[in-house]
Amino acid sequence: MSTVILRFAAALYAVAASAYIAYFARPRHRAAATVGFWILFAAFVVHAAAIGVACSEFGGTEFFSVRGGVLLLVWLLTGAYLFLQRYYKLPTVGAFVTPFALVLLIPTLFGTPGRPGVAPETFRHPSVTLHIISAVGGVALFAIAFGVAIMYLLQEREVKGKHFGALFSRLPSLDALDQLTQRLVRAGFVVYTVALIAGTITANAVWKSAWSWDPQQVISLVIWALYGALVQLRHSGWHGRRYAVVTLVGFVLVLSSFVSIRLVPGATKHTGDYGTRQAEISQ
Amino acid sequence: MSCRDLFLVGLSHKSAPIEVRERVALTGDALKAALAELRGIDGVAEAFVVSTCNRVEVYVHGEEIDPARLFFTSRSTEAAGHLYEKGGVEAIRHLFRVAASLDSMVVGEQQILGQVKEAYGLASAAQAAGAYISRLCNRAFATAKRIRTETEIGRGATSMSQVAVELVEKIFGDLRGRAILLVGAGKMGALSAKALTVLGADRILVTNRSPERGLQLAEQVGGAYRAWDELPRLLAEADVVIVSTGAPTYVVTAEMVAHAMKGARRHRSIALIDLAVPRNVDPSCAHLGDVFAYDVDDMQKVVDATHEARRGEALRAEAIVEAEVMAFAKERDARAALPVLAQLRRKAEEIARAEAERTLAHLGGKIDEKGKKSVEAMALAIVNKLLHGPTAKLKSAASSGDGDLPSAAAELFGIENEPPREPRAADEHAVPAASRSAASERS
Numbered sequence: 001m002s003t004v005i006l007r008f009a010a011a012l013y014a015v016a017a018s019a020y021i022a023y024f025a026r027p028r029h030r031a032a033a034t035v036g037f038w039i040l041f042a043a044f045v046v047h048a049a050a051i052g053v054a055c056s057e058f059g060g061t062e063f064f065s066v067r068g069g070v071l072l073l074v075w076l077l078t079g080a081y082l083f084l085q086r087y088y089k090l091p092t093v094g095a096f097v098t099p100f101a102l103v104l105l106i107p108t109l110f111g112t113p114g115r116p117g118v119a120p121e122t123f124r125h126p127s128v129t130l131h132i133i134s135a136v137g138g139v140a141l142f143a144i145a146f147g148v149a150i151m152y153l154l155q156e157r158e159v160k161g162k163h164f165g166a167l168f169s170r171l172p173s174l175d176a177l178d179q180l181t182q183r184l185v186r187a188g189f190v191v192y193t194v195a196l197i198a199g200t201i202t203a204n205a206v207w208k209s210a211w212s213w214d215p216q217q218v219i220s221l222v223i224w225a226l227y228g229a230l231v232q233l234r235h236s237g238w239h240g241r242r243y244a245v246v247t248l249v250g251f252v253l254v255l256s257s258f259v260s261i262r263l264v265p266g267a268t269k270h271t272g273d274y275g276t277r278q279a280e281i282s283q
Numbered sequence: 284m285s286c287r288d289l290f291l292v293g294l295s296h297k298s299a300p301i302e303v304r305e306r307v308a309l310t311g312d313a314l315k316a317a318l319a320e321l322r323g324i325d326g327v328a329e330a331f332v333v334s335t336c337n338r339v340e341v342y343v344h345g346e347e348i349d350p351a352r353l354f355f356t357s358r359s360t361e362a363a364g365h366l367y368e369k370g371g372v373e374a375i376r377h378l379f380r381v382a383a384s385l386d387s388m389v390v391g392e393q394q395i396l397g398q399v400k401e402a403y404g405l406a407s408a409a410q411a412a413g414a415y416i417s418r419l420c421n422r423a424f425a426t427a428k429r430i431r432t433e434t435e436i437g438r439g440a441t442s443m444s445q446v447a448v449e450l451v452e453k454i455f456g457d458l459r460g461r462a463i464l465l466v467g468a469g470k471m472g473a474l475s476a477k478a479l480t481v482l483g484a485d486r487i488l489v490t491n492r493s494p495e496r497g498l499q500l501a502e503q504v505g506g507a508y509r510a511w512d513e514l515p516r517l518l519a520e521a522d523v524v525i526v527s528t529g530a531p532t533y534v535v536t537a538e539m540v541a542h543a544m545k546g547a548r549r550h551r552s553i554a555l556i557d558l559a560v561p562r563n564v565d566p567s568c569a570h571l572g573d574v575f576a577y578d579v580d581d582m583q584k585v586v587d588a589t590h591e592a593r594r595g596e597a598l599r600a601e602a603i604v605e606a607e608v609m610a611f612a613k614e615r616d617a618r619a620a621l622p623v624l625a626q627l628r629r630k631a632e633e634i635a636r637a638e639a640e641r642t643l644a645h646l647g648g649k650i651d652e653k654g655k656k657s658v659e660a661m662a663l664a665i666v667n668k669l670l671h672g673p674t675a676k677l678k679s680a681a682s683s684g685d686g687d688l689p690s691a692a693a694e695l696f697g698i699e700n701e702p703p704r705e706p707r708a709a710d711e712h713a714v715p716a717a718s719r720s721a722a723s724e725r726s
Contacts, residue, residue: 028432159450162585164446173455175455236549239550239573240551240573
């Protein structure tokens with residue numbers, strides 16, 4: 001059932017993405033951006049319903065899989081973008097963010113949903129919920145920053161290339177893109193920090209150890225340090241191109257590590273039974 | 284058979300040098316007086332005059348072109364050799380093209396539409412423009428607007444300073460809280476700095492090798508003068524640097540810029556605009572990160588690209604003009620067909636009534652009231668039956684814009700085919716109402 005609702009949401013995402021792309025291609029048609037915004041909002045609501053139904057169908061195990069993580073990521077990404085759009089009025093960003101959200105969502109439409117079941121008792125910990133939502137929320141903000149950084153690099157190439165083409169007139173100014181990237185990175189870093197703290201608390205409670213050299217822990221710390229460095233470097237003159245490139249690298253690292261760690265069976269306790277059985281055995 | 288049409292006599296940047304244009308150009312009260320004068324001439328029903336620095340054009344809706352020609356020849360003897368004259372659809376097309384900025388020196392420029400609107404407003408206020416010119420102008424304005432939204436003819440930068448503005452806007456968004464640095468006292472530099480103030484720059488710094496000229500320029504552009512040897516430090520302070528000195532070498536070197544970027548600028552973006560020939564900014568600056576360097580050639584290429592793009596868009600615009608001109612001409616012919624129809628019917632009914640009266644007079648008392656009515660009804664019925672075919676044909680000719688059939692009908696039936704008397708703008712609404720009633724009569 002939840003997959004059916006999700007497919008409907010995906011269709012809405014596709015319409016919203018095409019509206020934003022249409023606006024990007026023909027900026028004269030301002031209405032396209034407005035249509036895109038409200039359809040994206042509808043997609044966000046339907047997606048929320050899909051997540052809610054999935055929770056009642058699978059009893060919470062939904063979010064302990066790659067599929068569930070991506071679902072949550074797309075949802076939070078959309079929410080963050082909608083919020084952003086309200087305050088920054090940069091509809092051209094939509095042409096980069098909505099197709100990206102759609103592409104992320106597509107594999108989840110065909111995968112088999114998680115086994116029904118209730119999350120293990122040990123996971124009924126408020127820090128787990130906080131950990132999942134803040135981790136995915138932080139990544140969602142990094143994802144938008146990634147899109148904006150790409151826009152920055154494209155626009156920079158246009159400006160340096162000395163021919164004022166179609167992209168030149170459609171993309172916002174370098175300064176606006178740079179500042180937006182910076183704010184997104186900063187906000188993402190704060191949310192991601194919350195995730196690490198909540199994760200440490202959870203690990204301490206479930207795995208009985210705050211730090212266990214789990215690959216996900218290691219890579220998360222690297223990512224945290226990278227974005228933290230970006231936040232700090234801003235004050236010592238990191239701007240423009242270099243900033244955009246590091247933002248790109250950071251997000252590629254986030255996405256590739258998330259997927260690759262889970263492709264190697266048993267590499268991390270952030271998958272399968274989440275190390276709970278082991279913890280129970282040792283108890 | 285007298286027939287009114289639109290006539291145009293004019294000269295523009297394409298046909299006449301500025302010396303001739305400025306001799307016939309009119310503004311304000313002189314233009315009002317000229318409109319009143321035109322309007323006073325016999326055979327001129329309506330008139331309006333477009334007078335800008337690039338063109339002077341007199342449009343006359345009347346019986347002949349001479350009054351429009353006289354406008355020029357009476358003002359300047361030299362004008363005669365530079366005039367172009369157009370009538371009918373040609374004149375309509377010309378006005379539409381002018382309003383849509385297709386005939387402008389810089390095709391697609393925005394100002395001309397406002398200027399034509401102003402010219403129409405003036406003519407209208409002076410009661411020189413009536414219903415015909417009102418319809419004509421409104422159609423021309425609508426066409427221009429359509430072209431602006433449906434084509435990209437107004438897009439792009441058409442001058443160096445506009446390129447500078449677009450460029451800076453795409454780098455910084457706006458210039459609030461930022462500084463512009465003017466290096467050297469070249470005229471182009473001052474112009475570009477002025478143009479950039481639209482982006483809200485609140486600080487202009489000026490530096491020049493000779494302090495006197497520098498101070499003078501600083502005062503002129505409302506900036507602050509800084510000593511010439513401060514230049515390396517100023518590069519850290521200003522975000523947009525416009526260079527136009529007479530120096531034969533690089534005034535702004537790559538080392539200077541690299542040093543500023545690494546040092547006090549902390550890699551904040553900088554725009555270097557080199558307006559000097561020979562160049563004053565080392566072109567290798569462009570390879571530095573977050574440095575955006577443009578020279579005269581780069582900017583000229585952007586201007587050329589705009590013109591190139593506009594030429595392409597102009598073709599699409601011409602097609603729109605053509606469609607609109609044809610639609611307008613068709614409507615105009617339709618209006619010409621309706622009076623013929625009305626007159627034909629009026630004449631036929633007059634004859635029918637007169638004949639019925641004569642018949643009744645012959646019969647005298649031998650016929651009762653009811654019989655009289657029948658005779659009158661019969662006469663009118665014959666008229667209706669007889670005119671039914673021609674009425675339908677004329678109406679379809681009117682709606683298809685065929686102007687030949689109405690004139691042929693007029694000649695055949697011996698009617699004066701005079702276009703409807705165009706009332707002045709005040710009773711403009713009377714026209715459609717009157718022609719509508721004429722058309723709907725017994726249809």
